[in-house]
């Protein structure tokens with residue numbers, strides 16, 4: 207998984223690992239950390255063999271390309287409360303372009319990118335019904351432009367408030383359901 211700094215990567219992994227998520231304090235990840243054999247609380251038969259948390263800084267882009275080529279699943283974290291920030295959106299497009307190039311070069315069969323829209327609670331979609339929000343997001347011009355640049359890679363968009371365990375649980379269930387479909 208990747209995304210710009212503060213997009214929620216570490217929070218996602220903490221929730222996945224069942225750690226207490228600290229709201230107030232934020233530690234920047236300065237090196238790459240790999241977690242192995244993470245059992246999903248939501249369904250104990252699922253185990254994430256390996257998930258990598260890394261700093262979302264530009265100097266890590268090559269590391270990221272390498273992970274995309276090797277890994278089975280690609281998750282890109284997008285802070286959806288920042289889609290009005292042109293600089294942020296441009297940086298996200300650069301990331302996605304690099305990710306899609308790496309996916310298309312990879313010999314792994316599944317050409318698919320999972321985009322997780324975090325911070326939905328702080329976004330203009332925070333009053334949209336949870337059952338509808340993923341569909342509503344697809345209509346957003348920023349998201350639409352992302353889809354248009356995907357070159358054969360399938361994009362799946364999910365959204366959540368990653369700091370809320372119930373919202374995270376729904377997110378994880380949707381991902382698991384789609385992966386099994």
Ligand SMILES: Nc1nc2c(ncn2[C@@H]2O[C@H](COP(=O)(O)OP(=O)(O)O)[C@@H](O)[C@H]2O)c(=O)[nH]1
Pocket residue numbers: 209210211212213214215216217218228229230231232233235262283324325326327328366367368369
């Ligand atoms: N309100 C809200 N805060 C979030 C969400 N996801 C992450 N955060 C907060 O955003 C900050 C950055 O998250 P973090 O996981 O450290 O981002 P990273 O730099 O990508 O690892 C932290 O203070 C988190 O608590 C979200 O969905 N909603």
Ligand SMILES: [Mg+2]
Pocket residue numbers: 215216217233234235260261
């Ligand atoms: Mg982090």
